Amino acid sequence: MKPELSVVIPVYNEETGLAQLYARLYPALDALAARGVSYEIVFVNDGSRDNTALMLADQFRLRPDVTRVVLFSGNYGQHMAILAGFQATRGEIVVTLDADLQNPPEEIGALVDKMREGYDYVGSIRRKRQDSAWRTYASKAMNRFREKITRIKITDQGNMLRAYGRNVIDLINQCSEVNTFVPALAYTFSRNPTEITVEHEERAAGESKYSLYSLIRLNFDLMTGFSIMPLQWFSMLGMVLSAASALLVFLLLVRRFILGSEAEGLFTLFAIAFFMMGVILFGIGLLGEYVGRIYQQVRGRPRYVVQTILEHTSNDVSETN
Numbered sequence: 001m002k003p004e005l006s007v008v009i010p011v012y013n014e015e016t017g018l019a020q021l022y023a024r025l026y027p028a029l030d031a032l033a034a035r036g037v038s039y040e041i042v043f044v045n046d047g048s049r050d051n052t053a054l055m056l057a058d059q060f061r062l063r064p065d066v067t068r069v070v071l072f073s074g075n076y077g078q079h080m081a082i083l084a085g086f087q088a089t090r091g092e093i094v095v096t097l098d099a100d101l102q103n104p105p106e107e108i109g110a111l112v113d114k115m116r117e118g119y120d121y122v123g124s125i126r127r128k129r130q131d132s133a134w135r136t137y138a139s140k141a142m143n144r145f146r147e148k149i150t151r152i153k154i155t156d157q158g159n160m161l162r163a164y165g166r167n168v169i170d171l172i173n174q175c176s177e178v179n180t181f182v183p184a185l186a187y188t189f190s191r192n193p194t195e196i197t198v199e200h201e202e203r204a205a206g207e208s209k210y211s212l213y214s215l216i217r218l219n220f221d222l223m224t225g226f227s228i229m230p231l232q233w234f235s236m237l238g239m240v241l242s243a244a245s246a247l248l249v250f251l252l253l254v255r256r257f258i259l260g261s262e263a264e265g266l267f268t269l270f271a272i273a274f275f276m277m278g279v280i281l282f283g284i285g286l287l288g289e290y291v292g293r294i295y296q297q298v299r300g301r302p303r304y305v306v307q308t309i310l311e312h313t314s315n316d317v318s319e320t321n
């Protein structure tokens, strides 16, 4: 029997918050079930080094009818965990959620209602974001930049509380992108996207799993994974700069023949040269981002390794490999 709703939750070192998550998630979904929405929850343990895997297995034993657990053999990142969760889902509507209770489980019902109106992608906008000021600001800035260089219209890209239709999930399951950003990938496949406003809470327990570095990497994935506009802009900039430098060379040549050799303005020239070098280094780095992506893609190694899936088959509770 296929459930109507699949909830996918990536979990990494969340032992301190899982009990609270269960205590709110299951009642919220049982309330939905009472309204006729059958559900399943797919937890993906992203190689946690604490007790998370054990706690997920315990929960699976408590509610095997609606719980499935995918266990990774290592840490492959939140987005890979979500993709593996998608592979395991069977529902017509798939909702993603963070394990840290920043996305209130009680909002899932609102997403489902919206999906039932005929949309195949329901994004969400956090009414009042409960993150540190610098993250909120930086994320807003990246959001605006991404709007400019891609055709993806997402108001609040950092928010994972979203619902996707089966058609979108099936297409995502066919993709083999190595580093990707799930909400953006899903958006490119949706025919009829919309957004709703949801609450956002402070992290219930534990701390953010994202360092500044991994946040920057994630944003690169968002830019270089969905647009070649940075490359195109760069070649435009190259054209303008080389035209300007050609003009400068011409001007200096003329001065050389009229006034003879002169050494003044040496440091101005240095400044110009250094600026150009900076631009060149940036260009090489930018190219490198794309080459690196191609390299990872061409290597074609498995994107993640699933150790075990805990799931309920027919009548008994069993573990499948």
Ligand code: UDP
Residues within 6 Å of the ligand: 009, 010, 011, 012, 013, 014, 046, 075, 076, 077, 078, 081, 097, 098, 099, 100, 102, 207, 208, 209, 210
């Ligand atoms: N997460 C994961 N793998 C990782 C990092 C995070 O599965 O390598 C999960 C984490 O357990 C949580 C969600 O992704 O459920 C979002 O992580 P977090 O709350 O740390 O990110 P933030 O809210 O700070 O963006």
Ligand code: MG
Residues within 6 Å of the ligand: 098, 100, 102, 203, 208
């Ligand atoms: Mg969080």
